Amino acid sequence: MLQCQALHVRAGWRRLLVDVDFALAPGEVVAVLGENGAGKTTLLRALAGERFGPPLRASGSVRINGRPIERLDARTRARLRAVLPQHSDSAFSFTALEVAALGRYAFGGSGSEDRAIARHALALADAAHLSERELPTLSGGERARVHLAAAFAQLWERECDEARYLLLDEPTAALDLAHQHHVLGTVRAFAAQRALGVLAIVHDLNLAALYADRLYVLRDGALLAQGRPQEVLTPELIGTGFAVAARVLAHPLKPALLVATAHRSAAL
Numbered sequence: 001m002l003q004c005q006a007l008h009v010r011a012g013w014r015r016l017l018v019d020v021d022f023a024l025a026p027g028e029v030v031a032v033l034g035e036n037g038a039g040k041t042t043l044l045r046a047l048a049g050e051r052f053g054p055p056l057r058a059s060g061s062v063r064i065n066g067r068p069i070e071r072l073d074a075r076t077r078a079r080l081r082a083v084l085p086q087h088s089d090s091a092f093s094f095t096a097l098e099v100a101a102l103g104r105y106a107f108g109g110s111g112s113e114d115r116a117i118a119r120h121a122l123a124l125a126d127a128a129h130l131s132e133r134e135l136p137t138l139s140g141g142e143r144a145r146v147h148l149a150a151a152f153a154q155l156w157e158r159e160c161d162e163a164r165y166l167l168l169d170e171p172t173a174a175l176d177l178a179h180q181h182h183v184l185g186t187v188r189a190f191a192a193q194r195a196l197g198v199l200a201i202v203h204d205l206n207l208a209a210l211y212a213d214r215l216y217v218l219r220d221g222a223l224l225a226q227g228r229p230q231e232v233l234t235p236e237l238i239g240t241g242f243a244v245a246a247r248v249l250a251h252p253l254k255p256a257l258l259v260a261t262a263h264r265s266a267a268l
Contacts, residue, residue: 001025002047002165002197007060009042009052016042018222024197026163029188031212032201035242038218040201041086044167048083065162078106080162082154084147086169096122096146097131103153121152126182140174158194166191168200172207184211209233209257217241233257
Protein backbone atom coordinates (compact mmCIF):
# COMPACT_ATOMS: atom_id res chain seq x y z
CA MET A 1 0.00 0.00 0.00
CA LEU A 2 1.09 3.59 -0.68
CA GLN A 3 -0.06 5.85 2.12
CA CYS A 4 0.53 9.02 4.05
CA GLN A 5 -0.58 9.92 7.55
CA ALA A 6 -1.00 13.37 9.11
CA LEU A 7 0.80 14.94 6.16
CA HIS A 8 1.43 18.67 6.55
CA VAL A 9 3.24 20.82 3.99
CA ARG A 10 3.86 24.54 4.46
CA ALA A 11 5.32 27.24 2.22
CA GLY A 12 6.17 29.97 4.69
CA TRP A 13 2.91 30.94 6.38
CA ARG A 14 0.76 29.22 3.74
CA ARG A 15 -0.49 25.69 4.42
CA LEU A 16 -0.42 23.55 1.26
CA LEU A 17 -1.55 20.33 2.96
CA VAL A 18 -3.19 20.05 6.37
CA ASP A 19 -3.26 16.75 8.27
CA VAL A 20 -3.98 14.66 5.16
CA ASP A 21 -4.37 10.88 5.39
CA PHE A 22 -4.35 8.98 2.10
CA ALA A 23 -4.12 5.31 1.12
CA LEU A 24 -3.78 3.65 -2.29
CA ALA A 25 -4.03 -0.13 -2.56
CA PRO A 26 -2.66 -2.30 -5.38
CA GLY A 27 -5.22 -2.83 -8.12
CA GLU A 28 -7.37 0.25 -7.48
CA VAL A 29 -7.70 3.54 -9.34
CA VAL A 30 -8.09 6.62 -7.16
CA ALA A 31 -8.85 10.08 -8.52
CA VAL A 32 -7.79 13.17 -6.57
CA LEU A 33 -10.05 16.17 -7.17
CA GLY A 34 -10.12 19.77 -6.07
CA GLU A 35 -9.94 23.38 -7.16
CA ASN A 36 -6.70 24.97 -8.35
CA GLY A 37 -4.36 25.31 -5.38
CA ALA A 38 -6.19 22.70 -3.31
CA GLY A 39 -2.97 20.73 -2.75
CA LYS A 40 -3.39 17.91 -5.28
CA THR A 41 0.07 18.12 -6.88
CA THR A 42 1.75 18.64 -3.51
CA LEU A 43 0.13 15.42 -2.30
CA LEU A 44 1.28 13.53 -5.39
CA ARG A 45 4.84 14.84 -5.00
CA ALA A 46 4.93 13.73 -1.38
CA LEU A 47 3.60 10.27 -2.23
CA ALA A 48 6.22 9.98 -4.98
CA GLY A 49 8.93 10.45 -2.37
CA GLU A 50 10.02 13.91 -3.46
CA ARG A 51 12.06 15.65 -0.79
CA PHE A 52 10.79 19.13 -0.03
CA GLY A 53 13.38 21.82 0.55
CA PRO A 54 13.09 25.47 1.59
CA PRO A 55 10.76 27.31 1.47
CA LEU A 56 8.62 24.14 1.80
CA ARG A 57 8.47 22.30 5.11
CA ALA A 58 6.82 18.92 5.51
CA SER A 59 5.85 16.71 8.41
CA GLY A 60 3.95 13.45 8.75
CA SER A 61 4.77 10.09 7.22
CA VAL A 62 4.75 8.58 3.73
CA ARG A 63 5.13 4.82 3.43
CA ILE A 64 5.31 2.55 0.41
CA ASN A 65 4.60 -1.11 1.08
CA GLY A 66 5.15 -0.47 4.78
CA ARG A 67 8.53 1.25 4.40
CA PRO A 68 9.26 4.97 4.86
CA ILE A 69 9.69 6.18 1.30
CA GLU A 70 12.47 8.62 2.21
CA ARG A 71 14.68 5.69 3.23
CA LEU A 72 14.60 4.12 -0.22
CA ASP A 73 17.28 4.92 -2.78
CA ALA A 74 16.31 6.42 -6.12
CA ARG A 75 16.57 3.13 -8.06
CA THR A 76 14.32 1.30 -5.61
CA ARG A 77 11.73 4.09 -5.74
CA ALA A 78 11.85 4.00 -9.54
CA ARG A 79 11.13 0.28 -9.53
CA LEU A 80 8.14 0.71 -7.21
CA ARG A 81 6.44 3.79 -8.59
CA ALA A 82 6.27 5.75 -11.82
CA VAL A 83 5.31 9.42 -11.96
CA LEU A 84 3.78 11.37 -14.82
CA PRO A 85 4.24 15.03 -13.83
CA GLN A 86 2.01 17.82 -15.03
CA HIS A 87 4.80 19.28 -17.19
CA SER A 88 7.40 16.97 -18.74
CA ASP A 89 9.20 19.00 -21.39
CA SER A 90 12.79 18.05 -22.22
CA ALA A 91 15.62 20.41 -23.08
CA PHE A 92 16.98 17.79 -25.51
CA SER A 93 15.66 16.70 -28.89
CA PHE A 94 14.99 13.10 -27.94
CA THR A 95 12.78 11.03 -30.18
CA ALA A 96 9.56 9.67 -28.77
CA LEU A 97 11.10 6.19 -28.65
CA GLU A 98 14.10 7.51 -26.69
CA VAL A 99 11.77 9.23 -24.21
CA ALA A 100 9.75 6.05 -23.72
CA ALA A 101 12.97 4.09 -23.24
CA LEU A 102 13.93 6.41 -20.36
CA GLY A 103 11.28 4.58 -18.37
CA ARG A 104 13.56 1.53 -18.44
CA TYR A 105 16.53 3.38 -16.90
CA ALA A 106 16.15 1.72 -13.48
CA PHE A 107 16.31 -1.69 -15.21
CA GLY A 108 19.29 -1.03 -17.48
CA GLY A 109 17.48 0.77 -20.27
CA SER A 110 19.80 0.07 -23.20
CA GLY A 111 19.12 -3.55 -24.13
CA SER A 112 17.03 -4.83 -27.00
CA GLU A 113 14.34 -6.05 -24.60
CA ASP A 114 14.07 -2.60 -23.00
CA ARG A 115 13.78 -1.01 -26.44
CA ALA A 116 11.05 -3.50 -27.38
CA ILE A 117 9.17 -2.65 -24.18
CA ALA A 118 9.43 1.05 -25.04
CA ARG A 119 7.87 0.36 -28.46
CA HIS A 120 5.04 -1.65 -26.89
CA ALA A 121 4.46 1.14 -24.36
CA LEU A 122 4.21 3.73 -27.14
CA ALA A 123 1.63 1.57 -28.90
CA LEU A 124 -0.36 1.25 -25.69
CA ALA A 125 -0.41 5.05 -25.35
CA ASP A 126 -1.51 5.40 -29.02
CA ALA A 127 1.84 6.99 -29.87
CA ALA A 128 3.61 4.27 -31.89
CA HIS A 129 3.39 6.38 -35.04
CA LEU A 130 5.40 9.08 -33.26
CA SER A 131 8.36 6.86 -32.35
CA GLU A 132 10.92 8.55 -34.64
CA ARG A 133 9.59 12.09 -34.16
CA GLU A 134 11.60 14.46 -31.96
CA LEU A 135 9.79 15.68 -28.88
CA PRO A 136 9.87 19.43 -29.74
CA THR A 137 7.98 18.72 -32.98
CA LEU A 138 5.01 17.16 -31.16
CA SER A 139 1.81 18.79 -29.98
CA GLY A 140 1.05 19.03 -26.28
CA GLY A 141 -1.29 16.05 -26.42
CA GLU A 142 1.22 13.95 -28.36
CA ARG A 143 3.95 14.75 -25.83
CA ALA A 144 1.64 13.78 -22.99
CA ARG A 145 1.04 10.37 -24.56
CA VAL A 146 4.76 9.83 -25.11
CA HIS A 147 5.54 10.62 -21.46
CA LEU A 148 2.72 8.30 -20.40
CA ALA A 149 4.40 5.59 -22.48
CA ALA A 150 7.59 6.13 -20.46
CA ALA A 151 5.60 5.59 -17.25
CA PHE A 152 4.07 2.42 -18.72
CA ALA A 153 7.54 1.18 -19.68
CA GLN A 154 8.79 1.79 -16.14
CA LEU A 155 6.13 -0.55 -14.70
CA TRP A 156 5.90 -2.95 -17.64
CA GLU A 157 6.68 -6.24 -15.90
CA ARG A 158 3.56 -8.22 -15.01
CA GLU A 159 5.22 -10.03 -12.12
CA CYS A 160 6.97 -8.22 -9.29
CA ASP A 161 7.94 -9.07 -5.72
CA GLU A 162 6.33 -5.88 -4.38
CA ALA A 163 3.23 -3.84 -5.12
CA ARG A 164 3.80 -0.91 -7.49
CA TYR A 165 2.08 2.39 -8.15
CA LEU A 166 1.41 4.78 -11.03
CA LEU A 167 1.04 8.47 -10.13
CA LEU A 168 -0.48 10.72 -12.80
CA ASP A 169 -0.73 14.50 -12.51
CA GLU A 170 -3.52 15.67 -14.84
CA PRO A 171 -2.90 12.98 -17.48
CA THR A 172 -5.82 14.18 -19.65
CA ALA A 173 -5.21 17.94 -19.49
CA ALA A 174 -3.70 18.28 -22.98
CA LEU A 175 -5.74 15.55 -24.67
CA ASP A 176 -8.70 15.69 -27.01
CA LEU A 177 -11.93 14.04 -25.93
CA ALA A 178 -11.30 10.67 -27.56
CA HIS A 179 -7.80 10.41 -26.14
CA GLN A 180 -9.01 11.35 -22.66
CA HIS A 181 -11.19 8.25 -22.64
CA HIS A 182 -8.53 6.14 -24.36
CA VAL A 183 -5.82 7.08 -21.86
CA LEU A 184 -7.91 6.56 -18.72
CA GLY A 185 -9.41 3.33 -20.03
CA THR A 186 -5.94 2.07 -20.97
CA VAL A 187 -4.49 3.09 -17.62
CA ARG A 188 -7.26 1.20 -15.84
CA ALA A 189 -6.68 -1.96 -17.91
CA PHE A 190 -2.89 -1.70 -17.56
CA ALA A 191 -3.22 -1.38 -13.79
CA ALA A 192 -5.60 -4.33 -13.55
CA GLN A 193 -3.27 -6.58 -15.53
CA ARG A 194 -0.34 -5.74 -13.23
CA ALA A 195 -2.17 -5.13 -9.93
CA LEU A 196 -0.90 -1.55 -9.85
CA GLY A 197 -2.33 1.14 -7.65
CA VAL A 198 -3.13 4.29 -9.66
CA LEU A 199 -3.49 7.84 -8.42
CA ALA A 200 -4.74 10.28 -11.06
CA ILE A 201 -5.27 13.98 -10.52
CA VAL A 202 -8.19 15.05 -12.70
CA HIS A 203 -10.42 18.10 -13.00
CA ASP A 204 -13.28 16.51 -14.92
CA LEU A 205 -15.77 15.08 -12.44
CA ASN A 206 -17.37 12.91 -15.10
CA LEU A 207 -14.07 11.27 -16.05
CA ALA A 208 -13.45 10.61 -12.37
CA ALA A 209 -16.91 9.06 -12.01
CA LEU A 210 -16.35 6.82 -15.04
CA TYR A 211 -12.85 5.51 -14.36
CA ALA A 212 -12.04 5.77 -10.63
CA ASP A 213 -12.87 3.27 -7.90
CA ARG A 214 -12.53 5.89 -5.18
CA LEU A 215 -12.28 9.68 -5.01
CA TYR A 216 -10.43 12.04 -2.70
CA VAL A 217 -11.50 15.69 -2.71
CA LEU A 218 -9.13 18.34 -1.35
CA ARG A 219 -10.06 21.88 -0.43
CA ASP A 220 -7.55 24.46 0.82
CA GLY A 221 -5.07 21.69 1.52
CA ALA A 222 -7.40 19.62 3.70
CA LEU A 223 -9.32 16.46 2.89
CA LEU A 224 -12.95 17.38 2.26
CA ALA A 225 -14.26 13.92 1.38
CA GLN A 226 -13.27 10.46 0.23
CA GLY A 227 -15.19 7.40 -0.91
CA ARG A 228 -16.79 5.81 -3.94
CA PRO A 229 -18.03 8.17 -6.67
CA GLN A 230 -21.67 7.73 -5.65
CA GLU A 231 -20.75 8.64 -2.06
CA VAL A 232 -18.67 11.69 -2.91
CA LEU A 233 -20.29 13.23 -5.98
CA THR A 234 -23.34 14.81 -4.40
CA PRO A 235 -24.70 18.26 -5.29
CA GLU A 236 -23.93 19.51 -1.78
CA LEU A 237 -20.31 18.39 -1.77
CA ILE A 238 -19.69 19.56 -5.33
CA GLY A 239 -21.07 22.95 -4.36
CA THR A 240 -18.78 23.13 -1.32
CA GLY A 241 -15.68 21.78 -3.04
CA PHE A 242 -15.92 23.51 -6.41
CA ALA A 243 -18.20 26.53 -5.88
CA VAL A 244 -20.64 25.54 -8.64
CA ALA A 245 -24.26 24.44 -8.82
CA ALA A 246 -24.60 20.75 -9.67
CA ARG A 247 -27.08 18.06 -10.58
CA VAL A 248 -26.09 14.39 -10.41
CA LEU A 249 -27.82 12.07 -12.86
CA ALA A 250 -27.57 8.50 -14.11
CA HIS A 251 -25.19 8.30 -17.06
CA PRO A 252 -27.16 7.34 -20.20
CA LEU A 253 -24.29 5.37 -21.78
CA LYS A 254 -22.45 3.79 -18.84
CA PRO A 255 -23.30 2.39 -15.40
CA ALA A 256 -21.95 5.54 -13.77
CA LEU A 257 -22.92 9.01 -12.62
CA LEU A 258 -23.21 12.03 -14.86
CA VAL A 259 -22.52 15.42 -13.26
CA ALA A 260 -24.03 18.57 -14.76
CA THR A 261 -22.60 21.84 -13.46
CA ALA A 262 -23.20 25.54 -13.93
CA HIS A 263 -22.08 28.81 -12.41
CA ARG A 264 -24.21 29.39 -9.36
CA SER A 265 -25.64 32.63 -10.70
CA ALA A 266 -26.77 30.77 -13.84
CA ALA A 267 -28.40 27.86 -12.05
CA LEU A 268 -32.18 27.54 -12.18
